[in-house]
Amino acid sequence: MMMALVATMLWACGEKETHLDVDPTLLYGRWVKNGTQYYWTFNADGTGNLVNRGEVEEGDEDNGDFTWTLTEGDQLLTEFRGGGELGGIYIPKRYTIKEISTTTLRWVDIYDRSTNLTKIN
Numbered sequence: 001m002m003m004a005l006v007a008t009m010l011w012a013c014g015e016k017e018t019h020l021d022v023d024p025t026l027l028y029g030r031w032v033k034n035g036t037q038y039y040w041t042f043n044a045d046g047t048g049n050l051v052n053r054g055e056v057e058e059g060d061e062d063n064g065d066f067t068w069t070l071t072e073g074d075q076l077l078t079e080f081r082g083g084g085e086l087g088g089i090y091i092p093k094r095y096t097i098k099e100i101s102t103t104t105l106r107w108v109d110i111y112d113r114s115t116n117l118t119k120i121n
Contacts, residue, residue, distance in 0.1 A: 020074040026100050027076075028070075031117040040117060042068060048078070074098075076107060 027042040037053035050064035066080040076095040097106035098114070105117040 020097055020100070021071050022070055022074050022076075022097050022100055026102065027070075029103070030120050031105055032120050034116045034118060039120075050080075067070050 025044075025054045028041065028044050031040045031042070032038065033040070039049075039051050039053060041049045046067055046069060048066050048068050050066065052064075064080065066078045068076060070076055074097045076097055078093045078095070079090075080091040080093070093109070095109055095115075097105070097107045099106040103119050105119070106114060108114050
């Protein structure tokens with residue numbers, strides 16, 4: 001009985017999941033996914049835009065509009081509006097921010113794929 005109690009106490013004291021306390025103002029601005037032509041823009045009002053410069057010309061950036069929020073300190077939730085064949089449905093995506101500074105951003109998606117971005121002016 002004592003062994004079960006000790007095992008339970010050790011399990012309860014195990015590694016706790018830690019979250020970054022992300023300052024949302026660090027997200028504001030335009031970011032490029034390293035090694036690609038994917039540009040993410042995060043606005044202070046919780047809106048944003050994702051555009052692939054390899055597929056569209058500058059000025060034609062209304063195809064990747066989304067809203068975003070931060071929860072639990074480091075959970076970046078985006079919701080893209082699907083148009084065309086998707087019939088205007090909303091597509092949610094979740095990323096966990098692992099690193100952020102004034103110039104770099106790294107997150108992982110729900111499949112544990114890492115994305116690195118660099119802030120541009």
